[in-house]
Amino acid sequence: MLEIKPILSALWRNKIAALLIALQLALTLAIVSNASVIISDRKEKTARPTGIAVEDIITVNFQPVSQNYDMQTAVAADLDLIRTIPGVVEATHSNHFPLSGSGSASAYYNQPSQETGGEVANYYQVGAEFIQAMGMKLIAGRNFDPSDIQVADLTENRESSVVIVTKQFAEKLFPEGDALGKYIYGDRSSHPIEIIGIVERNLGGWVNWSKAGNAVFFPEMLIAEGNLFMRYLVRTEPGQRDSVFNQLEEKLSQRDPHRVIEMDTIENFLHKSYSRDNTMIKVLSVVIGLLTFIIALGIVGLTTFWINQRRKQIGVRRALGATRAAIGRYFLLENGMIASAGIALGMAAAQIANRMMVESYGQPQLPLPTMLSCALILLIVSLTAALVPALRAANISPATATRNV
Structure with missing residues (x-):
């Protein structure tokens, strides 16, 4: 808990970068949670039983001359x-x-x-x-x-x-x-x-x-x-x-x-009927993947940048007896605080966006468990993304930090 005050102080000095990451996380959560509920709704729709032997039926349409x-x-x-x-x-x-x-x-x-x-x-x-x-x-x-x-x-x-x-x-x-x-x-x-x-x-x-x-x-x-x-x-x-x-x-x-005959299958009809839903599932899945990757990349870049800026401070702390675990924990906690603020903001944004989509486009409502699951996943992604730079920071030796001053 003694690390929270210096972390807040460091975040205040770098408030613009921290704010951008938090806003990016908020926007990502709002999009990902609403996209997830749409995907779930479309998958449930396309998985509905048809009541007929779809894979075994041939259709014949003919018109005599x-x-x-x-x-x-x-x-x-x-x-x-x-x-x-x-x-x-x-x-x-x-x-x-x-x-x-x-x-x-x-x-x-x-x-x-x-x-x-x-x-x-x-x-x-x-x-x-x-x-x-x-x-x-x-x-x-x-x-x-x-x-x-x-x-x-x-x-x-x-x-x-x-x-x-x-x-x-x-x-x-x-x-x-x-x-x-x-x-x-x-x-x-x-x-x-x-x-x-x-x-x-x-x-x-x-x-x-x-x-x-x-x-x-x-x-x-x-x-x-x-x-x-x-x-x-x-x-x-x-x-x-x-x-x-x-x-x-x-x-x-x-x-x-003396007639024109056209043939098809019920299975083809079903695929065509659900083509828009399947396309939406694929597009939204790609969007979720890209946004998650981008937010992870941003966190890695920001954490690495901050670590490079603080190499002297890290070296001093290591010289004063700070353990590698303490250094790594510091940066993970710092990142967790940014992620938590962004996710809290994103949960509110997700509910507002979902309400507008429900009223304007008849989209399904965003269940609380879905939103919390997406929030948890993004938090895990954020901490995982910060883990590699944090481990590198923990491995900085006092002598190396001092020579780089």
């Missing part, structure tokens, strides 16, 4: 053909692809003819095999039967009588529970649609949507006259996706060459 095209017959023939390919588990049609960044959404209600108080969900018009083709888990109720499927044109005003929904959507629309067997209604519609099944989860088409996970599935095939197109989802056995992918386009083209 002919205007007079029997879509219903073509779909039946295509799906029968696809199921004969070795490695295929199941195939189905769908109006949209999950995780693709595109889709359709609508509001649904638990009472007829409502306009407010409902829940918005991503909706799909699918075949009876959709759940198996997606690898989703049915946790309540039953799957679709082929007899549930309705084939309709855009000009027809048909509504399904049954629907399968995600657990998340069911819990939001029926917070009291037991949604199975209850009815949902479209916007201002009095037509009841019975919930016959509930699946564990499906993020739907938009992973960045605030209501991602709200999804409903109707047993329908929509045929739009004059704008013909169809989409298939093909699930393969684990490890067989690429093999099936190579055969699929060729076999579909051979069966009907």
